[in-house]
Amino acid sequence: xxxxxxxxxxxxxxxxxxxxxxxxxxxxxxxxxxxxxxxxxxxxxxxxxxxxxxxxxxxxxxxxxxxxxxxxxxxxxxxxxxxxxxxxxxxxxxxxxxxxxxxxxxxxxxxxxxxxxxxxxxxxxxxxxxxxxxxxxxxxxxxxxxxxxxxxxxxxxxxxxxxxxxxxxxxxxxxxxxxxxxxxxxxxxxxxxxxxxxxxxxxxxxxxxxxxxxxxxxxxxxxxxxxxxxxxxxxxxxxxxxxx
Numbered sequence: 244x245x246x247x248x249x250x251x252x253x254x255x256x257x258x259x260x261x262x263x264x265x266x267x268x269x270x271x272x273x274x275x276x277x278x279x280x281x282x283x284x285x286x287x288x289x290x291x292x293x294x295x296x297x298x299x300x301x302x303x304x305x306x307x308x309x310x311x312x313x314x315x316x317x318x319x320x321x322x323x324x325x326x327x328x329x330x331x332x333x334x335x336x337x338x339x340x341x342x343x344x345x346x347x348x349x350x351x352x353x354x355x356x357x358x359x360x361x362x363x364x365x366x367x368x369x370x371x372x373x374x375x376x377x378x379x380x381x382x383x384x385x386x387x388x389x390x391x392x393x394x395x396x397x398x399x400x401x402x403x404x405x406x407x408x409x410x411x412x413x414x415x416x417x418x419x420x421x422x423x424x425x426x427x428x429x430x431x432x433x434x435x436x437x438x439x440x441x442x443x444x445x446x447x448x449x450x451x452x453x454x455x456x457x458x459x460x461x462x463x464x465x466x467x468x469x470x471x472x473x474x475x476x477x478x479x480x481x482x483x484x485x486x487x
Contacts, residue, residue: 244293244428245293245390246261246424246428246431247293247390248420249357249369250369250404251359251387256289256359256439258357260436261421261424261434262432262434263433273434276291277290277436278291280319281360281447283445286360286362286363288324288327289358289359290303293390293391294354294355299356301342302334306331324361324367325370328372329378331372335372335374336374339353357388358370361443386406391431392428392430396421398423399423400417417437422463433455434455437450438450438451
C-alpha cells in the first residue's frame, strides 16, 4: 500500500509520498513514488504513483523511453498540463491492456497517478489520473488530492487546509497528515519524499527525503501529539445527561 498527497495552492505545489511497498507480510521494500521531470526555466512536472508497482514502473518506463528516443508526443513536447495528464492516462491504459486480457483482471494491476506541475505560459495544475485513463483537476474549492491509504490523513486536511494557505503552513499540514497515517497504518512507512514547487519559478526542486532520524519531522510529530492531548483536556466537560 502507499500514501501520496498533493496540494495545489495559490503560491505553489506541495507534494509528499511515502516509499513503502508490500508483497506479503514478510516482504517489505522501499521504492520511490515521487518522480520529477522538467526543463529548467520552461516546465516542471511531477508524478506520484500508488497501486501495482509493476504497472507504475512500466508507465514511468514508457514515459522516460519516449523522452530518450524523442518520440512524439512526450512530456517535454506537449503544450499544457492537461495534455501531460492525457499522455499519462493513455500510457497507463495501454500498459494495462498489454498485461491483461479483461477488465476484471485489470483490477489486480491497477494504479492511480497524481500529475502536477506547470508549463511556461500556462497555469499551474494538479490532476488525479485513474486506472481507466480518465482524470480530474484540482480546483480552488478542492485544492488537494490523495491516493492510496488516504483516510487517516484526510481529517487534518479537510479541517485546516485552504487554497490561500502559505506554503510553509501547507507543508506542516501535510506532514501532520502523514504522521497520522504512519501511526494508524503499518502499510505506509518512512522514508517520505517531499518537495515544494513555487508558482511561476520553473525551477525543478531537489526535494527532501525524510527518514526516521529527521529532527524536524520528529519534532512536529511529538508536538502534534502533545497538542492533541492538551486540546482534549481543554474541551468542555460532558454534561450530566451524558450519564457521567
